[in-house]
Amino acid sequence: MSRFLTPAKIGLLALIELYADKAVPTSSIVEVLSFITSHLIDSDISGPAGASRGHWKRAESTVSLVISIADFEKILSPHTAASGMPGRSLWYVFLDRLWKINSLDALHEFFDRRSDLLAKTKDELRREAEMGVEPPPADAILLSRNSPFGAFVRRAQLEFTRLRFHDAFELWKDFVRYRQTTAAYYRKKTPAFQRLSFDNVLLEGEHAWGEGVEAVASVAYGDMLRDDPNSTLPVSTDDIEKLLEFQIEQMQKYGNRIPLEIRHQFQDLLHDSFMIPSLSHYLSYLDAWRAGDYSTSFDYLHRYFDYTMQNRDRLFYQYALLNLAVLHADFGCYKEALSAMLETVSTARENRDMTCLNFALNWLFHFGRAHPEVTRDLESNSMLGTKKESLAFLRSKAKDTGMWTLWTSALASEAKMNLSNGESISTALEHMVRSSQILVERNMTGVMGSQISLNIALWDRLGVAYLSSTFCEVFLRCHAKHSVFDDELKVTSRIASMLAMRGKYDEALERLESMDPNSLRSWKPSQYWHKFRGIIKLRRDLHRNNLDGAEHLLSQLLQNKQEDLEPDLAFAIDSLHIDCLVRRGNLERAFAKVEALVSELRDENKDIALRVRLLLIKAELLDRCGRPQKGFTIAVRAANVAWRARLIPYLWPAIGAVSNILISLGDFEPALQLLRAILPRSLECENAAMIAKLYSILGDANMGMAGKMAPRSNKRREYMTKAVEAIEKAFNHYSSVEDISKQCEMMAKKATIMRVSGEHVLANDYAAAYLALRKDAAQAET
Helix, strand or coil: CCCCCCHHHHHHHHHHHHHHCCCCCHHHHHHHHHHHHHHHCCCCCCCCCCCHHHHHHHHHHHHHHHHCCHHHHHHHCCCECCCCCCCCEHHHHHHHHHHCCCCHHHHHHHHHHHHHHECCCHHHHHHHHHCCCCCCCCCCCCECCCCHHHHHHHHHHHHHHHCCHHHHHHHHHHHHHHHHHHHHHHHHHCCCCCCCCCCHHHHHHHHHHCCHHHHHHHHHHHHHHHCCCCCCCCCCHHHHHHHHHHHHHHHHHHCCCCCHHHHHHHHHHHHHCCCCCCHHHHHHHHHHHHHCCHHHHHHHHHHHHHHHCCCCCCCCHHHHHHHHHHHHHHCCCHHHHHHHHHHHHHHHHHHCCHHHHHHHHHHHHHHHHHCHHHHHHHHHCCCCCCHHHHHHHHHHHHHHHCCHHHHHHHHHHHHHHHHHHCCCHHHHHHHHHHHHHHHHHHCCHHHHHHHHHHHHHHHHHCCCHHHHHHHHHHHHHHHHHHCCHHHHHHHHHHHHHHHHHCCCHHHHHHHHHCCCCCHHHCHHHHHHHHHHHHHHHHHHHHHCCCHHHHHHHHHHHCCCCHHHCCHHHHHHHHHHHHHHHHHHCCHHHHHHHHHHHHHHHHHHCCCHHHHHHHHHHHHHHHHHCCCHHHHHHHHHHHHHHHHHCCCHHHHHHHHHHHHHHHHHCCCHHHHHHHHHHHHHHHHHHCCHHHHHHHHHHHHHHHHHHHHHCCCCCHHHHHHHHHHHHHHHHHHHHHHHCCCHHHHHHHHHHHHHHHHHCCCHHHHHHHHHHHHHHHHHHHHHHC
């Protein structure tokens, strides 16, 4: 196997020669040169946003060119040659150049002539002038020696001169087999073409040797002339190494597994290779890790570092430990991950590897935020102090060492911590702007996912759902192709969640199911994707009163241990579990679940938004028990915390809960004032269930005011009319999310109001509609 040269590279050399000989027409130059350049220069060819398959386009094209000449035909056959016989396609002219290499000697001559394509140096021009050699014409196309084309030609010529005779002959045989598929086409266009024209030595010796030429050909070419399917593919070490590096880069950059067809093709190339690079073990480790195979990935990781570190002492030992810690953490072995990362820190300090050290410290910070129970003892003995001081240390070190990714990550983490702790929004925005400035100045497209995700969370907390969804769309259309798949998955899940909150369940599921299937072959993204689909279906079943189906989904989602779930998924499942218990009427278990979650969040110092949400659930449970006044302190505290932290989506429900308690106390006028103040702003949150509940409370407040007015008075009729309008709006919003139980409740309220106002016909109609909804609910439940 050649170290660099393959038949495909000989084809590229011939195509460059066609360009230099002006055989490529002007209209086709851009396309032909782009094709050549794409195989000479390492570049990440990405398709449009959402086309994750475009990440692997370069690997596909490289493998395809190595194993078949069809790619040359695809690019050249549509174009007519600019020189030669009129009407001949560029594909025929290209084949004519290849078939004129009709012996091993002709192959040597082909490479010797490559020097004619290069621009001469001043010494060469002076030497040729002394020898009487005419200089090339002024309009000749010559390649600069340092250009991509010139460098490729010079290296190909150098590599060919280094080949031993046996390797050169193997390259010649591979070249014969590579172009053999075009023999039928070339025979039609060239009448002089004969059966042995592929080797001029055999063709000329046929007359002298007679039938013995077959024996000579069999000795020289072996099974290749019989199209043996087990013959080796023409691949070089350079191709194998470049494909390995490209696949590893793609898996690390985007977090995806290798597509199956590319993997199978690459395994065939690797199987036919005489030497298997140690980097292939690292590729196998990454693929097994993404597939969720812990034991295999562990084995390949040890195998790779055993091969690569035999002669390097402990120079790169910290990176082995770093990979090991990340592997342990992904599979839930948190204590092992922590010990491996601490050893990484000490080894990186010993070897003075600041890049690895800063990355490890950053990883420890985020690991401590996600799993405080594991790092609690470590933090108490830490020399870094609080989490804020740790981030400030990381930020300054990243700035000093020029680690821009770590710098922007530290700024984003500070902003996220401010939001999580309910601190100043302006301070969080300041950190986000500074992080964005670094991203823009350094053109760090791969980090845009985490940056935009932070913007999405910010606008979501401020209650501006439209801007949140706009940032989601901007990311998916403009930045998804440059970001890791996990970012794309979470942003798409966020869009699906917002659609589900508006009752568009089918559209939300379509959004999730439209994601790239190959990217979902990875273990963790696949688990996240399946769980999020289950959450949307669970919410839909609860609203449709399909409690048996909801409990079946819940039993599957709750089987996962708490540490296996993402924090946002874990809380969503817990809140839906509480909702299911409430709809079943099991309020005691719902209260116990809420208390357990409150104590857990208090111990782990989790996001303040989760604690406010639990306070609201607790106040709602007290209301369902018929004791809303006991939840007054809880509702006021939730409103106070939400206001200080600017958690607008939780502020409006908290004020709604306070209004509901005021209604139970008979203070209808203050409740109306609160509700009228918050309802316009609450519409910006685009949460149909929350808006419906606020309108329902508004209807109750108006009915309370109507009860204080004199019988048959205009004021009483006015308040009752407003109550009907509010209840109607609540019914419409509940209908949009298909919440049958709440629709029944609103219809019962409308029927009661009509009966009180003396509209018996309308009251009967609403009662009939109520019974129909109850029947539908009963059918859904069964």
